Amino acid sequence: MKLVCYCFGYSEADLKQNVIKNNGCSTILEKIKASKGEGTCRCHETNPSGK
Template sequence: MGNPTGSDGDDELICYCFRHSRGDIREDVRRHGHSTILTAVRQAHREGRCRCDTLHPQGR
């Protein structure tokens, strides 16, 4: 059974380029009602500042 606080996997990195964890994103949504992190990551990707192919363990 999962953690009743909803913090399962909060330390898991979701974005290796900018070091955002599952917990960072969860907190961002709690504070803002949506993910400002996702918006920033998408913008960085459009600007060519994303390095997922080299930083993510699975190259994505």
């Protein structure tokens, strides 16, 4: 399982399923974007690659 977001633990499979479930839109991606915009995203600290 490849994680896309280390803050929330979302994988590529989670994103794909979310897009299918929401008729082509990703609520997960919106949540991640909102977190980044609010400055609460910590992926740069929790992601082993530092991204």
